[in-house]
Structures are given as C-alpha cells and as structure tokens.
Amino acid sequence: MLQAKDLRIGNYIKMQGVNRPIKVSIIDTTETSICTKSEPIPLTEEILKNNFGFKNTYKIGNKKYFEHSEYRISFTVVDNCFVFDFGPATIGQRGYVHEVQNLFKELTQKDIEINL
Numbered sequence: 736m737l738q739a740k741d742l743r744i745g746n747y748i749k750m751q752g753v754n755r756p757i758k759v760s761i762i763d764t765t766e767t768s769i770c771t772k773s774e775p776i777p778l779t780e781e782i783l784k785n786n787f788g789f790k791n792t793y794k795i796g797n798k799k800y801f802e803h804s805e806y807r808i809s810f811t812v813v814d815n816c817f818v819f820d821f822g823p824a825t826i827g828q829r830g831y832v833h834e835v836q837n838l839f840k841e842l843t844q845k846d847i848e849i850n851l
Contacts, residue, residue, distance in 0.1 A: 775831035786849035
C-alpha cells in the first residue's frame, strides 16, 4: 500500500485492475493519505538500464555494479537489493520505481521521463 506522502506528480505506480503502469497526475490527501488500490512498481535491473540510463560496468562475486551515463550516480545489486551511491556517499537502498524517480529529482532537480 502506498502513502500519498511518498509520491510526486509524475511517479509511476500499479493500480488494481489496470494492466499497465499509471502516471500519477494528482495527489489527494484529504482522506487517509493512503492509496488502497495502488501499489509500487518493483525495481529491476532492466528498468534501471532501459529507463533510467544506467549501464552495467562490472561484477565482483554476487555484486553487480552499474553507473549512470550522465550523472555520478551508481548502484550495486546484491541479491536483488539496490543500493545507490552519489559520488562517494551511499544514499541507501531503493526498491521501487517511484523511489528512484524521487531520488533523481532530489539529486539533479530534474524530472526523469521513463517509458514502462
């Protein structure tokens, strides 16, 4: 279940009964601030590479390292956990598409348009 406070206009989410991702266009916080019919879209390596501009740079053991083509943002995948770094600082784990959209907005002050 998603909470409205975690979303921004332009985020992509899944809705019950809809077979494609939905782009958030309005956020209503007048009720309980919880979208009961929506759920986050799980992050995958393919989404990060095909939609966010990351490329696979190398692999050591069970860790895969990816870097962004334009920004100094990288991530490591260990057992399907995505840990993001911005320059020398570790930002933390992200597991959903809207979280990475929000992360990009905070770090770059730009909205990232993606096609799911």
